[in-house]
Amino acid sequence: MTQPILELKDVKKSFGSNHVLRGVNIDVSPGQSLVILGGSGSGKSVMLKNALGLMTPDSGKIFFDGDDVTHEQGKEREAMRARMGMLFQSGALFDSLPVWENVAFRLLNAEKMKRAEAKERAIDTLKKVRLGASIADLYPAELSGGMQKRVALARAIITKPELIFFDEPTTGLDPITADAINDLIIEQVKALGAASISITHDMASARKIADEIAMLFEGEIIWRGPADIIDNSGNDYVDQFVHGRAEGPIQPAI
Numbered sequence: 001m002t003q004p005i006l007e008l009k010d011v012k013k014s015f016g017s018n019h020v021l022r023g024v025n026i027d028v029s030p031g032q033s034l035v036i037l038g039g040s041g042s043g044k045s046v047m048l049k050n051a052l053g054l055m056t057p058d059s060g061k062i063f064f065d066g067d068d069v070t071h072e073q074g075k076e077r078e079a080m081r082a083r084m085g086m087l088f089q090s091g092a093l094f095d096s097l098p099v100w101e102n103v104a105f106r107l108l109n110a111e112k113m114k115r116a117e118a119k120e121r122a123i124d125t126l127k128k129v130r131l132g133a134s135i136a137d138l139y140p141a142e143l144s145g146g147m148q149k150r151v152a153l154a155r156a157i158i159t160k161p162e163l164i165f166f167d168e169p170t171t172g173l174d175p176i177t178a179d180a181i182n183d184l185i186i187e188q189v190k191a192l193g194a195a196s197i198s199i200t201h202d203m204a205s206a207r208k209i210a211d212e213i214a215m216l217f218e219g220e221i222i223w224r225g226p227a228d229i230i231d232n233s234g235n236d237y238v239d240q241f242v243h244g245r246a247e248g249p250i251q252p253a254i
């Protein structure tokens with residue numbers, strides 16, 4: 001069996017009396033695309049932050065490429081982060097930086113690459129997401145939402161990561177643009193041979209990009225299976241979520 005690139009074992013995280021993660025077990029293997037579903041406030045972002053090392057679990061363990069990284073800090077953590085890419089919800093581009101500096105952010109800041117070389121790499125990477133060199137010097141505010149997502153995708157892949165996280169990659173886009181972003185995600189993740197973990201509410205996107213789908217509910221992964229059986233999961237919670245019904249075991253978060 002291939003060693004997972006990332007594994008969370010019985011990860012727990014609470015904020016006071018709010019027990020958000022209550023023993024999360026999940027893993028993703030190289031080349032695999034895993035989508036995690038979960039209602040608003042179910043802890044998807046908290047799980048992602050723990051996996052990325054932006055938050056430390058109260059208990060449980062996180063393994064990256066077989067190494068226990070739960071409490072790693074400093075240089076070790078930086079080395080791990082260098083092997084990961086991240087596309088944040090709503091793109092999260094820096095408004096004050098031109099597009100190319102956003103894309104090359106890690107190269108310029110963590111790797112201290114020379115500006116001319118970093119700009120060349122940024123333009124090459126923009127081409128991969130079908131954006132021309134002419135937008136390299138524009139600012140994020142001058143781009144459409146779909147273009148901003150492409151820029152964010154370019155930023156996530158520029159370091160050729162082995163594992164990429166996508167946090168709501170299609171939020172705020174019309175269905176056609178969302179589909180184009182999904183295609184680019186699939187194409188680029190495949191080209192890198194990377195694993196990916198995506199969190200999304202968008203079932204069309206989940207169906208398209210996932211090999212496997214998992215569902216987070218009340219702080220635990222309650223179901224996991226191949227994407228093509230999601231309509232026949234045999235799980236009432238998954239069923240309710242997939243069909244977007246207010247009625248069922250999951251209470252709407254309002």
Ligand SMILES: Nc1ncnc2c1ncn2[C@@H]1O[C@H](COP(=O)(O)OP(=O)(O)OP(=O)(O)O)[C@@H](O)[C@H]1O
Binds near residue numbers: 015020038041043
């Ligand atoms: N830094 C924090 N301090 C205190 N509570 C937090 C913190 N981060 C998250 N929470 C709480 O953890 C719970 C889960 O939040 P989280 O953002 O992970 O949900 P989510 O599943 O990503 O939701 P959504 O789909 O709406 O983005 C919420 O109750 C939230 O208030």
